[in-house]
Amino acid sequence: MTSVRPQSQLPESWLKVTSRGLYCEPGDFYVDPHRPVGRAVITHGHGDHARPGNRAVLATPATLAIMRKRFGKDAGGALDEMAYCARREIGGVGVSFRPAGHVLGSAQVVLEWQGCRIVVSGDYKRRPDPTCAPFEVVPCDVFITEATFGLPVFRHPPAEEEIAKLLAARQQFPERAVLVGAYALGKAQRVIALLRQAGYDRPLWIHGALQGLCDLYRAFGVELGELRPATGAAKKELAGEIVLAPPGALTDRWSRRLPDPITAMASGWMRVRARARQRGAELPLILSDHADWDELTQTVREVGAPEIWVTHGNEEALVHYANSIGRRGRALALIGRGDEGGEDEQEATTEPAEA
Secondary structure, three states: OOOOOOHHHOHHHHEEEEOOEEEEOOOOEEEOOOOOOOEEEOOOOOOOOOOOOOOEEEEOHHHHHHHHHHHHHHHOOEEEEOOOOOEEEEOOEEEEEEEOOOOOOOEEEEEEEOOEEEEEOOOOOOOOOOOOOOOOOOOOOEEEEEEOOOOOOOOOOOHHHHHHHHHHHHHHOOOOOEEEEOOOOOHHHHHHHHHHHOOOOOOEEEOHHHHHHHHHHHHOOOOOOOEEEOOOOOHHHHOOOEEEEOHHHOOOHHHHHOOOOEEEEEOHHHHOHHHHHHHOOOEEEOOOOOOOHHHHHHHHHHHOOOEEEEEEEOHHHHHHHHHHOOOEEEEOOOOOOOOHHHHHHHHHHOOOOOO
């Protein structure tokens, strides 16, 4: 692969930023469009990447299952699944998926046309996660990377340390419930799986808005152990127990049924004290499903791409880093993309309400 090409074959001549999102002109499809289009290739199921109403959708089997769960008949006119590492041609453009390590079914989109390979990362992380396939490095000519936590201040601690804090709080206050705010898709299931890895084998209690996606994860082989509905449980029954709910439920009427809850919030943004205070988090848990600064810069180095296009998040710092190591950095400034809170928080607050 080479970065020296005629003007007509430059990456930006065939993969373009438009008002609807990234558009692959020779293939006539969009990657993660934020408005309905004729043909969409979707990286994963979060609502700032997977939107309803596209006439045709290509995604991994798990992502399509998530879209069906969330959007029903509006998931797309024609839903076409493709497994990791399979490949197909769309208008002469080779398209394949490689794991992104973000949530169940999340994929990097690999596009190949006239000897040029572009990888669209979608959202990704490099940390081990028992609920999804791990990120794979794909050498390429252009790497389009997210930058949600694209500042050097963001260095996520080991997930095991954050889970240990959660278990210690439960042990210290056996008369209280520990209420964990966790986004409905990906974060809730990861927290559950990490608790199981840590040896916690008691039942976990969940808000009804989490049930459907937990069931879907189980259908794809992710072990979550015994889950019980928190709604309807007696207050004394929840003393000393761990309860998971969408972030929006932490301060609403639903949480009043819990015995003097210790309010925790699982998010990479818990590194920022103002965010933790805003959430009312007595126990901030720095658990992110996005790459931190070290993971972002590691990935930029490892993919070996001469060009790094940066989107959604702190674009300027990562562009500067790419330029500092001899790569051509470019900020895409795609509209319609949220940060870790924005993307998943929107999902959580639109989950069906409990009776």
